[in-house]
Structure formats: structure tokens, C-alpha cells
């Protein structure tokens with residue numbers, strides 16, 4: 001079975017793309033077959049994996065029902081890690097898809113042939129910083145939400161919004177099986193009280209769902225995308241690479257090695 | 259005359275809210291009368307100024323033409339600094355406003371009575387991390403765009419999108435007078451090459467529009483919102499407070515002291 005995970009948080013700059021790219025790379029390194037779907041018109045995950053953005057090469061026509069997602073799958077420099085890229089025009093899909101029937105289910109329906117082939121163990125979807133049509137499609141298609149939370153005060157403010165939304169998608173029947181895969185604390189700075197306070201508050205709010213692995217703030221992580229590489233390729237032995245490998249280990253352990 | 263400035267960048271977490279709150283406070287400190295409009299459903303600027311979010315207290319009814327913006331103006335703890343707050347339901351305005359006539363001009367038309375009174379020298383609008391209806395309304399109502407750019411690689415990717423958008427709003431007649439107020443480099447870390455490389459690239463792209471004042475990364479800036487205070491109140495003599503005071507000085511100097 002292919003597991004579909006949406007990486008989402010409407011707060012901006014919390015590490016969604018960084019987590020999607022690096023967790024995907026670490027899962028592939030551990031032998032899992034991974035497809036990363038870039039669902040953000042900023043296309044940061046696309047460039048973070050060293051792939052050029054090309055006009056028309058995104059899920060846009062797939063969401064309109066005019067193309068099969070398999071036509072857009074690209075291989076990357078990393079074994080077992082494929083990508084469906086994005087580009088700036090994907091933003092236009094929000095308005096067009098909103099007018100279609102079952103506009104929340106466009107992605108989940110489009111992915112069916114790909115899921116039937118079971119060519120991947122995991123599909124990770126990088127979402128934009130909003131709760132618009134693209135993120136809603138990802139959450140409707142997903143088995144679970146992986147939510148990065150930055151160790152900053154403003155990042156705490158939106159937590160209940162995501163919880164309510166997951167509940168609504170379950171209760172409305174849009175995605176009855178949607179669960180929380182886990183909460184990843186990012187840009188943790190052990191030198192500041194703020195980081196520790198935020199972690200404590202998130203643990204109180206989400207308890208068990210919070211991964212024990214904390215991703216530390218580190219300049220090597222933020223340098224890697226400028227080389228189009230995940231951290232385990234750019235600087236395999238830095239603290240950031242170790243942390244994301246550790247996250248992948250914990251992610252799999254929680255799924256009984258899945 | 260009241261100058262309306264939209265603080266926008268579709269990239270998330272680049273310091274839009276932090277810049278709107280702190281620049282507003284510094285302009286008020288220098289004797290200007292400032293209204294901060296929180297146009298983001300996350301309502302970070304609202305809590306950053308220590309104001310409680312209340313259901314129904316946002317621009318939502320104003321954008322639908324059902325209320326006057328002056329009904330939503332609150333005073334803050336700071337002399338000469340008022341706020342129109344936001345709350346989570348503001349996100350729903352995107353879909354409802356999209357169906358209305360002149361849906362891009364709802365804010366610019368609604369602000370007319372407030373602008374006619376000229377009770378403020380500046381109106382600063384904090385925008386969400388997207389180019390949806392709320393941000394488009396802010397850009398259509400604004401005289402100019404103030405764009406914070408984080409000193410990070412991913413932040414470089416979206417620059418041309420904003421430039422094209424400004425051009426489109428001018429050319430289409432939606433806002434012929436829209437200009438670029440300035441580009442603020444945020445979270446600058448002088449210890450890293452990455453920060454310096456990003457600043458160089460932005461200077462090549464935007465030249466003169468880039469403020470000389472660089473806002474350094476500092477934990478005190480990110481702690482201040484948890485106390486509901488701008489940095490000049492929370493820690494008046496830290497490097498972050500000095501940098502935002504310097505930015506306010508440069509902002510006014512470029513406007514010939516305006």
C-alpha cells in the first residue's frame with residue numbers, strides 16, 4: 001500500500017518544504033520508494049531537489065482532469081526519489097478548480113491510477129502556506145498530516161486552526177480516515193528559552209503526536225537548497241543531516257517499520 | 259495626505275508581520291499617526307500588538323460592503339498607533355469577495371471615507387503569505403509595496419513573481435499609481451555567507467529600492483510578540499530595536515521626511 005502524507009501548516013516559513021525534501025530523501029536512503037509532489041506554486045521543493053521549473057509542468061492540468069499524474073513524474077538525482085514538480089502558474093489552479101464539481105477531491109481522484117500501481121511506499125505532498133484549494137486537495141487525498149512547527153511564538157497561534165480543519169474534513173466525510181502523522185519541531189535553538197517554551201506548549205497541545213526528534217536551526221540546512229540538494233547530499237555529516245535521518249528513523253518506527 | 263503601504267510577499271515567514279508591527283511602532287514613536295490593518299487571518303499583527311482576537315472583528319464585513327472600516331479601528335497601548343484587527347474567519351472572505359463586482363477594489367473603495375478624513379499619516383497593511391484576494395485587495399488599495407525579503411535562498415525564488423504582479427496591477431489599470439516603496443532585508447546573519455550572497459543578489463535585482471538598513475536576526479525580536487509588544491517597547495535598546503528605528507528613519511528620509 002502507498003501511504004499519502006500531506007506536509008502542511010498555514011503559517012509561513014515553518015519548514016514545510018525543508019522537511020518534505022529532507023524527509024523524502026532520508027526515506028529513499030533507507031530503501032523506501034518515495035514520490036514528492038510539489039503542490040506550491042513557489043516551487044521551492046522542485047528547486048530544492050535541483051529540478052528546473054518549466055512552464056506547464058505541474059499538477060495544474062491533472063487537477064482539471066485533463067491529464068494523468070504519471071505523465072508529470074520526474075526522476076531526481078536520488079535513487080528511489082521521484083518528483084511531480086510545480087511552477088508559478090499552479091497558483092491559477094486555485095480559482096479554476098474552485099468552480100469544478102467535487103473540487104476538494106480532484107487530487108484524490110487523480111491519484112487513483114498511481115496508487116493502484118503501488119509503485120511507491122510513500123507520497124509526500126509539500127503544501128503552500130495557506131488553507132486554500134491546493135492545500136485542501138492535499139489534505140483530502142492524504143492518509144495523514146505531517147505538520148512542521150517552527151519553535152517561534154507566532155507559530156503557536158495557528159495550531160488550533162489546523163486541528164479544527166482536520167476534524168471538519170473527517171466529520172464532513174471529505175476524508176473520514178485522515179489522521180495526524182506527527183508534529184515536527186523545526187528550527188530549534190537550544191540556546192533560547194523561546195524554543196524550549198514553544199516545545200513545551202506544543203507537547204501540551206499535541207502530546208504523543210510530537211516527534212521526539214527536534215530539527216535544530218543550522219545554516220547548512222538553509223544553504224543546501226541553493227545547491228539543489230537535500231541536506232544528506234550537501235553535507236551528510238552535519239547536525240541537520242543527522243536530525244533528518246533520525247526523523248526518518250522515528251517516522252518509520254512509529255509505522256512499525258512500514 | 260494619508261499614504262497607504264501594503265507589506266506583502268507570498269513567501270512565508272519572511273518577516274512581513276514583524277516589519278509591519280515594528281515599523282508602525284517606530285513611525286508612531288517619531289510622531290506620525292499610523293493605522294495598522296491586519297489583513298491576515300492568522301492575525302499575528304493583532305496579537306503582536308497585544309490585542310485579543312475576537313470573532314467578527316475584522317475587515318470581513320467591510321470587504322462585503324456591509325460596514326465602515328472606522329467601526330473596527332481600535333487604539334493600542336501606543337500613542338498615535340491604531341489597529342484594525344483580524345481573526346480566523348477573515349479567511350472566508352477570500353471566497354465570498356471573489357464573487358462580488360470589482361472584487362479587487364473592495365478595500366480601496368471601503369477606505370475612501372477613512373482616507374478623506376486624513377486622520378493618519380500612514381496606513382500599513384500586513385498581508386498573508388499568498389497572492390489571493392486579500393493580498394490583491396491590499397495591493398490595489400496601496401500607494402506602494404514594502405517587501406520584506408528574508409536573507410535565505412528560497413526567498414529569492416519568488417522575487418520576479420512580485421515584480422510581474424505590480425506591473426500587471428499598473429498596466430491593467432487596477433492600480434496605475436502602485437509603486438515599490440522599498441525592499442527590507444530581514445533576518446540578516448552577518449556570520450553566514452548565505453546572508454551576504456542573498457543581499458548581493460537582491461541588490462542586483464532591485465538596486466536602489468533596497469533599504470540600506472538590514473534587520474539582523476535576533477532572538478529578542480522573536481520574543482517580543484509573546485509579550486504582545488513591538489521590539490521598541492519590549493527591549494528598547496537591543497540591536498533589533500535599533501535596526502527598526504533606523505529603518506523608520508530611512509523610510510521617512512526617502513519620503514523627504516513625509
Ligand SMILES: Nc1ncnc2c1ncn2[C@@H]1O[C@H](COP(=O)(O)OP(=O)(O)OP(=O)(O)O)[C@@H](O)[C@H]1O
Nearest residue numbers: 012013014015016017018129216217218222270410
Ligand atoms: N532547521 C533549519 N535551520 C535553518 N534554516 C532552516 C531550517 N529549516 C528551514 N530553514 C530555512 O528557513 C526558511 C523557511 O523554510 P521553508 O521554506 O522550508 O518553510 P516553508 O514552511 O516551506 O515556507 P512557505 O510557508 O513559504 O512554504 C528557508 O529559507 C529554509 O532554508
Ligand SMILES: Nc1ncnc2c1ncn2[C@@H]1O[C@H](COP(=O)(O)OP(=O)(O)OP(=O)(O)O)[C@@H](O)[C@H]1O
Nearest residue numbers: 012152270271272273274275276387474475476480
Ligand atoms: N529579525 C528577526 N530576528 C529573529 N526572528 C525574527 C526576525 N524577524 C522575524 N522573526 C521571526 O521569524 C518568524 C517569521 O516572521 P513573521 O511571522 O513576521 O513573518 P511573516 O512573513 O509575517 O510570516 P507569514 O508568511 O506566516 O505571514 C516569526 O516567528 C518572527 O518572530
Ligand SMILES: [Mg+2]
Nearest residue numbers: 016017040044
Ligand atoms: Mg514551502
Ligand SMILES: [Mg+2]
Nearest residue numbers: 274275298302
Ligand atoms: Mg505574517
